[in-house]
Amino acid sequence: MREPLSRRRFGALLGAAAVTPLLPARPAWAAPTLLPSGMTWQLLWSPAASVNGMGAWETVEDDRADSHPAGAPHIFPEGNNYRFTMHTADRDTSTDRQRHEVTGNRTSGSGFLQWRSGELWRVTYSMYIPSTLKATTTFTHIFQTKMPGTGTSPITVTSLRRVDGRQTIEHKIFEPDILVGRTDLEPLHDRWIDVDYEIRIGDGSSGGVRWMVSNGGATVVDATRTGVDTFLGDRVRPKWGIYRSLGDTSGSLQNCHLLLTNLRSYKAVPGSGGGVTRYEAENATISQGAVESNHAGFSGAGFVNGDNAAGPYVEWTVSGAAGPATLRIRYANGTTTGRPATVTVNGTTVATPPFGGTGAWTTWATATVPVTLTAGANTVRITSTTAGGNPNLDYIELAQ
Secondary structure, X not given: XXXXXXXXXXXXXXOOOOOOOOXXXXXXXXXXXXXXXOEEEEXXXXXXXXXXXXXXXXXXXXXXXXXXXXXXXXXXXXXXXEEEEEXXXXXXXXXXXXXXXXXXXXXXXXXXXXXXXXXXXXXXEEEEOOOOOOOXXXXXXXXXXXXXXXXXXXXXXEEEEEEOOEEEEEEEEOOOOEEEEEEEOHHHOOOEEEEEEEEEOOOOOOEEEEEEEEEOOEEEEEEEEEEEOOOOOOOEEEEEEEEEEOOOOOOOOOOEEEEEEEEEEEEEEEOOOOOEEEEEHHHOXXXXXXXXXXXXXXXXXXXXXXXXXXXXXXXXXXXEOOEEEEEEEEEEOOOOOOOOEEEEEOOEEEEOOOOOOOOOOOOOXXXXXXXXXXXXXXXXXXXXXXXXXXXXXXXXXXXX
16 A cells, blocks of 8 residues: 655655644634734635535545545535545445545636635635544544645644544644644534634744634634644645544444535635635625526626526625625626526515616626624525526625
């Protein structure tokens, strides 16, 4: 069996300088964020299993050894969730372990997000761990960050591990085995839990991570490590799924599954006026429409051109503090006829902007709507009300 390529071996093969040994950093427990002052989170990836299917991922590693074709597919959309099914018969190409994983953040047929050294990224998602997916005495990873390519070690891992006989869920810097945080797993079994994860990508001692897990709105672990190595080479890529060793001695291996939903990836970008967060339309949930890029002047990777009908919509999941906020909607309408639409927040209609003509499809305008947010996640939807459909939608911004 080929040994995973460690950081030092990788550096030696590239002719790079030796990696600086890492010193344990004192954790800053319950730190709210790694986000520096003057920066804001820009949502860049928000797939929906029922809409994007397996096209949400850069790569899919579903029984890559073809060990159990009768059980395929092991990874698939199930309603609004992504399901990872593991059978005891499944084997990876290294037959002492099992692996069904997905990698990366695909944004189009040919595009995907690239996490680079010096950047700060955040991923949030909801996860259902049934009691059949147990912690083990050897590795059971359910989330990793890695450099793309075969034979390389993980950078960070979220694992289900038995510690002194009890089941736990933990997050670590993989080398040199630095614990970020850990909490008991059994109270989290058979329920939806929420994960909020930040990673500042840096070599040597310039990196940092923050890992938060919430159960029913109550935070059960919120841990931060800074001054650590979170970069191996090329770029960093997230991975989700079940990757576990068959060497468990606790008798915990059985048929099981894992569910994921509400996946989001954000990049830290300079703030535009303080307390302003931008959400691109091409990363939202789209009903009856398509992402296009044939009219210049748009932000991000494109804009949404909805079908010419009443009812198509674009929906974003946004984060904010409880209270009033200003919603800015960037749009283009190259016709001389208005394209009114209802704007709803958490299902309540807050405005019906006329979205009048802007003179050309390459001329973009901004409509401003006052809204009220609840703490945490909020849903913003723009729905066309006439046969002309929505205007072309570029992005929304929330200012608080």
